[in-house]
Amino acid sequence: MRIGIVFGTRPEIIKVAPVYLKAKEMEKDGIEADFICTGQHREMVDMMKGIFNVEADIDMNIMTANQTLNEVMYKVVRGFEELLKERHYDWIFVQGDTTTAMAAALAAFNRGVKVGHIEAGLRSGNLYDPFPEEMNRRVIDQVSEKMFAPTQRAKETLLKEGFDEKRIIVTGNTVIDAQMYVVNHFDLESVRKKIIDHENYFLVTLHRRENIGQRMRNILRALRKFSEKEGIEIVFPVHKNPKVRDIVYTELDGCKNAHLIEPVDYVELTALLKGARFVATDSGGIQEEAPTFGKFVVVCRKTTERPELIESGFGILAGTEEESVYAALNRAVRFVPGTLKNPFGDGYASERILSSVLR
Structure with missing residues (x-):
């Protein structure tokens, strides 16, 4: 059985690398896997390869400066049209909700190749928030x-949307598999100390396009007010997007408690997450990762497609107004995990995914 495992962005490679590594272990069971990179986020993808000690078998290298979503989609579809003519895959696996994943899934479906959607069934309920991710994941599920x-x-x-239960398998989230890999292969405390030598800080990540502008300014003002009042420092790897950087450096200018650092790799991010008192983010992935280390998450968004975080007690949907974010931060600092259970998995998702297609 031949499968292609697709990735193009940093979040995707984190979540599909464990599947690829497991597939290589299962070659004796008849799995032949190609690791397919579109290069949607070239710099971040290159940074990730060394952590999991894997290289792409196929690299489409589609990234060019300032390309639109439609241009990305066109390049991925065109690239997969040629690839699927050359290589006869039984399955194409895509992950999550990126434009890479959606375009690859459609191209495979149109060529009669079966699609497996890793991390299916997430919904915010608002087609435009997050944009374009909510649309992408709905489309991928339709063709999977x-x-x-x-x-x-x-x-x-998915069942409420009318999908056949036979097509749905609960696996856990592969990001937990990735975290377990990092925990077992790196000294996270030493990694963290190279960035910040104490644990009296909270970790911040902000980048979502729907938050860029006044929403992000509101969030940052709340973070600054809280940090200065409580004496808890901010560690903030600032996204490369120039619009994000302009807002962040303007709003946190002169804030002595704020450590504004360049983007970190996944090992460094995991180390910072493990050492933090809590997290404030608009990232989807960190909502899943924080409970592994018992960390509370202030979700700086109006919606979340991961309600399990809120329902489990590990997070709060703070919105994007300064007052609501500030109130959520005050709740986060008092959080004690106790016996709460990680709602996102146990580290064996990759094995369940691959075993399901071998049946």
Whole structure:
């Protein structure tokens, strides 16, 4: 059985590298896997390869400066049209909700290749928030032969939308597999100390396009007010997007408690997450990763497609107004995890995904 595992962005490679590594272990079971890179985020993808000690078998290298979503989609579809003519895959696996994933899934479907959707069934309920991710994940689910739901809640969402239960498999989230890999291969405390030598800080990441502008300014003002009042420092790897950087450096200018650093790799991010008192973010991935280390998440968004975080007690949907974010930060600093259970998995998602297509 021949499968292609697709990635193009940093979040994707984190979540598909464990699947590829497991596929290589299962070659004796008849799996032949290609690791296919579109290069949607070239710099970040290159940074990730060294961590998992894997290289792309096929690199489409589609990235050019300032390209639109339609241009990315066109290049991915065109690239996959040629690839699928040359290589006869039984399955194409895509992950999540990027333009790379959506375009690759459509191209495979149109060529009669079965699609497996890793992290299926996530929904915010608003087609335009997050944009374009909400549309992408809905489209991918429509064309998928198998939907690998990370949680029971995600499966129930798919069932309510009318999908056949036989197509849905609850696997857990592969990001937990990735975290377990990093924990077992790196000294996270030493990594963290090279960035900040104490643990009296909270970790911040902000980058979503729907937050760029006044929403982000509101969030940053709340973060600054909280940090200065409580004496808890901010560690903030600032996204490369110039619009994000302009807002961040303007709003946190002169804030002595704020450590504004360049983007970090996944090992460094995991180390910072493990050492932090809590997290404030608009990232989807960090919402899944924080509970592994018992960290509370202030979700700086109006919606989340990961309601399990909120329902489990590990997070709060703070919105994007200064007052609501500030109130959520005050709740986060008092959080004690106790016996709360990680709602996103146990580290064996990759094995369940691959075993399901071998049956």
